[in-house]
Amino acid sequence: MSDDAKVYFWSLRQKFVDSDDDIPEQAQQVMYYSLAIGHHVGMIDCLKTELVCPLEKYQAWIDLLPEGEAKRKMQGLLTFGEININSEHTHMLALAFDPIAKSDDPLFSEWSQTLINLLGEIVIEPAIYLIVKRKP
Numbered sequence: 001m002s003d004d005a006k007v008y009f010w011s012l013r014q015k016f017v018d019s020d021d022d023i024p025e026q027a028q029q030v031m032y033y034s035l036a037i038g039h040h041v042g043m044i045d046c047l048k049t050e051l052v053c054p055l056e057k058y059q060a061w062i063d064l065l066p067e068g069e070a071k072r073k074m075q076g077l078l079t080f081g082e083i084n085i086n087s088e089h090t091h092m093l094a095l096a097f098d099p100i101a102k103s104d105d106p107l108f109s110e111w112s113q114t115l116i117n118l119l120g121e122i123v124i125e126p127a128i129y130l131i132v133k134r135k136p
Helices: 025-037 053-065 068-080 090-101 104-124
Strands: 006-017 043-054 081-086 131-135
Touching: 006 053, 006 104, 043 053, 043 104, 053 068, 053 104, 068 081, 068 090, 068 131, 090 104, 104 131
Parallel strands: none
Antiparallel strands: 006 043, 006 131, 081 131
């Protein structure tokens, strides 16, 4: 593990189509339909950085989670280098991070509260999701 490796939490809040082509009306309808059902068709993701933490601290933070699905989800970053958090994960993760948000550790408490706030935004607008990625 690199000493300067970091974990980035990005939110995807909007997208736009990157195309210089004139798209015929019928094809536009197909494209818009594809976008509506969540397919990435020539999309540029507009990512907003929400949280950045050192990889070693991320590991210590995740170690505080109780055994179970939430911990497995967050440990996926260590295994795969990237995870996505969407509306299916909000309740599970919020419950798991709530005790840490109320803990005496100011750093982990702040990170947990930030994540819980982001999860709340996803509940309100399910099209938002988080990309969590490890970078060297």
